[in-house]
Amino acid sequence: GEEDADDLVRDFRDEYLGQYDDEEDFAYEIIEECYDLPEFAKTYFDYEKFARDLFMCDYWFDDGFVFRAA
Template identity: 80%
Template sequence: METVTLSEARVYVGTYNKYNSGSLFGKWLDLSDYSDKDEFMEACRELHKDDQDPEFMFQDYENIPEALISESWLSDKFFELRDAIEKLSETQQEAFFVWCDHHNSDISEEDADDLISSFEDEYQGEYKDEEDYAYEIVEECYDLPEFAKTYFDYSAFARDLFMTDYWMDNGFVFRCA
């Protein structure tokens, strides 16, 4: 999975009129320069002020999940989501999009703060593998004497944990909701 960094999102904005007339004229706009969609759309109108009633065409984009953009549409939720995930670390942001994919969350429609809250409830961290997570659970939750830890079957414990209570993708561990 390619890492998406919403704070570095950019869009190449042209118009259908220019495109249909054989021109690819447009410009890359960094969405970090705009506080909301209205401000972004105003910049698009200013860029293409020579078109009467321009129909914008987002010909290319970077660092924006496909659920938030298409050739002729940018989700109203983009700026809300961008601002909400800024408090997450880069690793957590990557895990957030893995989590969204797993849950089939419609990030273009759902409330950003609710999504972040649900993600934070389920996200456990980044681990080498399931057994690595099992080691941490044993250390944190069980008061085993050192000699018992040498006999403990971490592999079987991990298998049991991930059968029903947890899931892992791309090294990120999540608690099942």
């Protein structure tokens, strides 16, 4: 029914986080927005491993799009 379609749209809006080149690109943005790392620390930070951890449970990536896991 129509309510079901509304639920799908609402769920999509709640879970969709944006378009990214790859999982590591998303992880980089999370670090920039959520953590106050000094510039020198960012050069040593392992974005690849951080991305792997993020996408194990909390997020999923599909063809350039990132979603919050429900």
